[in-house]
Amino acid sequence: QKEVEQDPGPLSVPEGAIVSLNCTYSNSAFQYFMWYRQYSRKGPELLMYTYSSGNKEDGRFTAQVDKSSKYISLFIRDSQPSDSATYLCAMSAGNSGGYQKVTFGIGTKLQVIP
Amino acid sequence: DAGITQSPRHKVTETGTPVTLRCHQTENHRYMYWYRQDPGHGLRLIHYSYGVKDTDKGEVSDGYSVSRSKTEDFLLTLESATSSQTSVYFCATENMPVGPGRNTEAFFGQGTRLTVV
Numbered sequence: 001q002k003e004v005e006q007d008p009g010p011l012s013v014p015e016g017a018i019v020s021l022n023c024t025y026s027n028s029a030f031q032y033f034m035w036y037r038q039y040s041r042k043g044p045e046l047l048m049y050t051y052s053s054g055n056k057e058d059g060r061f062t063a064q065v066d067k068s069s070k071y072i073s074l075f076i077r078d079s080q081p082s083d084s085a086t087y088l089c090a091m092s093a094g095n096s097g098g099y100q101k102v103t104f105g106i107g108t109k110l111q112v113i114p
Numbered sequence: 115d116a117g118i119t120q121s122p123r124h125k126v127t128e129t130g131t132p133v134t135l136r137c138h139q140t141e142n143h144r145y146m147y148w149y150r151q152d153p154g155h156g157l158r159l160i161h162y163s164y165g166v167k168d169t170d171k172g173e174v175s176d177g178y179s180v181s182r183s184k185t186e187d188f189l190l191t192l193e194s195a196t197s198s199q200t201s202v203y204f205c206a207t208e209n210m211p212v213g214p215g216r217n218t219e220a221f222f223g224q225g226t227r228l229t230v231v
Contacts (some may be wrong), residue, residue, distance in 0.1 A: 004156065018124055032212045043118075043222030044157070045206055049212075088156065094213040099145065101173070101210070104156030104222075 003027050006089055006105030015114050019076040020024045023089035026070065030091040031101075033065050035074045038086045038107065047087070048074065079112045086110070117141055119173040120205050126202040127230055135226050139185075143221075145208050146188040148172075148180060150201040151175030151225075157204065163188055195230040202227050 006023045013019055018071045019036075031052050036044035048063040050072075056063045062075040072091075076083055088107040117140030127133050137146060140225075148160040159172030161180040169180050177199060179191045192199055205223040212218035 006156075008154075032218065034173070034212075034218055041225070043206075044223050045222065046218065046220060049218050090156075092212050092218075095211065097213075098212065099162055099170070099211045102218075104158075106154060106156050 004103050004105045007108055008106055010109040010111055012109060012111045012113060013079055015079060015081060015112055017079050019079050019110060021074040021087050021108050023072050024070055025091055029093040032092045032094045033072050034090040035063055036088040036090060038088060044088055081112045081114050084111045118205060118207055118221055118223040120226050122226060124227045127195050128135050129230055133195050135190040135203055137188045137223060139207045141207055142185060143207035143209045145211060148190045149204045151204060152201050176193060190227040197230050200228060200230045
């Protein structure tokens with residue numbers, strides 16, 4: 001079993017729909033949770049970052065973390081064709097010193113249809 | 115866009131030949147990373163550097179070596195390329211890894227698409 005599970009999709013939605021993207025994980029030490037957006041043939045870019053449980057909102061994007069269920073979500077409201085990309089979840093236990101491994105999901109490919 | 119440049123962007127090479135990929139940053143970030151991205155796998159760390167001449171292995175380091183002689187440059191070398199190393203390679207940088215009191219601030223390059231035939 002992978003440490004982080006993410007449905008690869010593809011997920012197709014009409015423009016304006018609310019999109020829900022999800023990841024589950026098995027490592028209870030994870031406490032830093034990230035969502036990256038990756039356009040085709042480009043590098044990932046950080047979209048949202050959340051520490052521990054709770055919600056974080058940034059414009060049309062909301063990240064949720066439920067540590068008790070080991071489940072994280074990214075919601076996109078009023079989805080736009082420009083949101084069409086692959087969304088990667090990533091998590092880390094963090095470290096007070098140097099590098100701590102970041103584990104990535106395989107990514108969910110999203111297509112927003114005009 | 116963050117100042118991270120990868121070169122080359124595309125390369126086709128033959129099995130058994132050495133290959134060097136270059137990552138150049140203008141952000142003055144302390145940490146630099148090399149990842150590979152393959153279908154069905156998340157990004158997997160090959161090697162990372164936490165300073166000039168300070169490097170360490172990631173989870174898929176076999177067959178790869180790295181060097182960092184300057185803050186801005188991080189080189190990834192495939193000593194003798196194999197078909198299993200056909201992949202898309204990403205360089206990333208950040209000033210400090212995510213941790214207590216520190217947000218993540220990792221920036222990725224555009225990627226190098228390597229094909230080993």
